[in-house]
Amino acid sequence: MSDTRDLDRSYVFHPFTAANAHEQSGSVMMARAAEGCWITDDTGKRYLDALAGLWCVNAGYGRARIADALADQARGLSYFHGFSSMATEPAAQLAERVMAKAPQGFSKIFFGSSGSDANDTQAKLVWYYNNARDLPEKKKIISRDRGYHGVTVMTGGLTGLPGLHAGFDLPLPMIRHVSAPHNLWTRLPEEDDAAFTARLAQELEDLILAEGPETVGAFIAEPVMGAGGVIVPPEGYFPAIREVLDRHDVLLIADEVITGFGRLGTWFGSEAMAVQPDLMSVAKGITSGYAPLSGVLVGEKVWRVISGAAASKYGVFGHGYTYTAHPVMAAAALANLDIIEEEGLVTRAGEMGAYLNATLKTAFADLPIAAEVRGKGLMAAVEFARPTPEGWRRFDPALGVAQRITRRALEDGVISRALPNGDAVSFSPPFVITHEEIDLVVSTLRKAAEAVHASLRAEDALDTTSD
Structure with a gap:
């Protein structure tokens, strides 16, 4: 040893x-x-x-192919940042590849390093989007019990697992939770899929109405819940949830950190669940874990505000990381996607x-x-x-x-x-x-x-x- x-x-x-x-x-x-x-x-x-x-x-x-891509990129251009319109070829190529696979309606991808920072970015985008629309109270984010969305100060609270809250003074006050679509412990004995789905959708709507729709900015959910128990929602769940959110001008964030890039047998879990999110988080499978990389996919509706009213109101977009769009990580992702597609x-x-x-x-x-x-x-x-x-x-x-x-x-x-x-x-x-x-x-x-x-x-x- x-x-x-x-x-x-x-x-x-x-x-x-x-x-x-x-x-x-x-x-x-x-x-x-x-x-x-x-x-x-x-x-x-x-x-x-x-x-x-x-x-x-x-x-x-x-996978030697991914290792070689990492090494080759590091020998050529080991690092450059993405601030102030600076760019590298691997990141631009990766963005095009991801957007080509993503569900219709997405406009841009913002790169980070982990699923946690992706979902933290999501929260900031929700607030930025609503501030730009002159809706300064529309800041609360609803998650689900047993959901897992990360461990930053914001995302640790979005995560619906008490063990991630204990000792950390979480969740933050703008976070709310609703029930998980869990057959074993949440579904009532007499409920079929339709009744179970209707009750969960009503619970969400009741919470939005109780909080005030003018205060609720987004709902975040994994297509299939991962660390919370591999919980698969009943048929029709996400379309029903989407209807509630649309009625109250609430964004849907799909946390595809686990389900993105094929784990459910489709490129993205949102396809498997027949739902179109406004925002999507990816990580893990984008590089198969060979290098730390995440992404936030931004829907056209949100992007129009970021590039329009928000840009006019706030100027430079004041968010990003040292390793955003890191060329070595992007090269690993490109090699990984080649393998997934070709095989x-x-x-x-x-x-x-x-x-x-x-x-x-x-x-x-x-x-x-x-x-x-x-x-x-x-x-x-x-x-x-x-x-x-x-x-x-x-x-x-x-x-x-x-x-x-x-x-x-x-x-x-x-x-x-x-x-x-x-x-x-x-x-x-x-x-x-x-x-x-x-x-x-x-x-x-x-x-x-x-x-x-x-x-x-x-x-x-x-x-x-x-x-």
Whole structure:
């Protein structure tokens, strides 16, 4: 085992990690990747990465073409900024490529470095847009419980996960939340898709009316919720939401940080959900995680105000980052998009996603603690809960059921993720995953879940007499 584990434990401040536990137990040190879905730690142990890093290594590991594009660009022009009409060729070429794939109605793309900064930019654009329209009170942004939109001061509050608020004085006062379209815990037993959708749309409209439409600027949503549980909305959900927003002059921001560039089997999740957003955030899949890059796609309606009334009123657009439109990152993205197009990986993601979801449903159909299998495209989750005569009940969070399952699977060489706010285990493998690799992922997780189920029974954690 390498000494870098000790260096990591001593000096690295890890995100989303229990600091005290990390200081005691240290890390799993990943050392190198092979190809496709496989990665190796510093002891030589190989893992099948069923999460594609963090929902992002879409083209798979070991892509020399992307590495070469990074190196070639760094040797030629390693950096230049995008301020004051300065430009680089890779960023201009990438902008054209993205806009050609995006749904109709978008005008420009603003580049950043992460999904968090993209959604932070979105909030500023909403305020800038409404200030330019002389609507200075129209600033509130509505998000959803369990939604994930980042960790900046603004986006950490938009994220509907209490663990991202605790200790940080979040959310900020202009943020509101509505219910997630979650079948397991939000849908009423008697509701079909139409009734569930109607109730959620009405909840949104009631909130807008209660706050005052003149104060609400935007609604932000992931086409399929990621870190909040891989929650797929019912059919017709987004068109119904769009109708409510249009009635009250509220912008729709599609957070496509995970779903953009093919994960649902379409280039963008908005296509899969049959909705046209006003603004769209992308990141992760634009480079398959090989380099940090994000984008904010701006619809024509918003762009007309930015380039018209806002420019006249405020002059220079006072927002941007040192690394906006970074040429090396853009070169990586261009190589990544070449791979995705030439190998037909968007179509493949849809096909392999259907196989993954079907295989999970079959494998977990008879496990007593498997409450729901859900997903779309190459996104999937199994949620675990306690069965009772009255229906499903959440496990005591102290039991750490999902974490125990993912740790057991990790020991057996499969990487998945226990999601916050519940006991769901998620999957979002690279698009190049094979049927045999999916079978290995599912069988390993089933074995791990069976072991944890047996432990829970031994601990009397499945007792229903207290309900």
